[in-house]
Amino acid sequence: MGRREDLLDAAITVLGEGGMRALTHRAVDAAAGLPPGSTSNYFRTRDTLLTAVVERFVDRERAASEEIAGRRPPGTHEELIEALVDLARGQTGRHRTLALARYVILAEAAIHPPLRAALLAGGARVRAYFLNWLAVAGSVDPERDAPPIMNHFTGLVLHQLAAPDPAFDPTAEITALVTAVLRPR
Template structure:
């Protein structure tokens, strides 16, 4: 069962995802959580304290989503990698849309808030490590180069899907083309007579 603090932070993430950074107020979080007025300010005295705690909770939730995917799938070919990443993109723009919108709101805020930027960088390291591991399994000779290219491309795809929803959103072929351009097929050793 979630603690009251987690209930408030999850409500704050919903507020961010639905109303953006300017909609994040103590009163809005109280209402979204269905708790009495003043509940949020009892836990987080200032808006900065609330936002800092939201980022921490956001990182936990996003890592949990990725962990669910990462522990269930181990893509070993570029095609499997593309399909896995496309499934994650559809999840980000679908069932976890509010969390994804909150991520974009936090990213924009982090552009002018170095403390938030540092927390996001630290929190994102685990997700990056999973993507790099997938890239290695799929045959990438340079996961540290390929990972950011793929992740940034997918972030753009998801952002466009959120801004202009396409009910048939399936970026599998686009992602497969990108992955194939980065990961060259493994050479197969041939027996010589």
């Protein structure tokens, strides 16, 4: 991994741990353990930094999804449920900071149009990846089935991040959701 990725990962950490107000070039330099000015050398403006952060977290989230799915899409409803449960646990556990950074950026995109464009582009890549998961898992209409599953999953993770429940087990909820949505209509 190169210095650019190190800086972007540090920016994700700053966002996930401190929110949008904490994100400065200086804070990223410190989080990356690099001399002052390092982030600015790669990303001259905050907008440039944020756009690159969006691209980086999309790549990292896809890598986490591929790790969970064993580098192949889930082939059945049950495998899809298992992958989504593992993904929810990962986003609220070891990838918590990454997930929090995503939600911080989602909120900022509501009032910052240039960031919204980058987020929509990254979101399209995630959506395409998930549509493939649904098709392989047996969805008769992935375009129809993706929004309710993705949106519910997003809310489920957000609630766990905002108000952590030590006994968090999304299995029953995700099973009910996937079963209801993927049944033939």
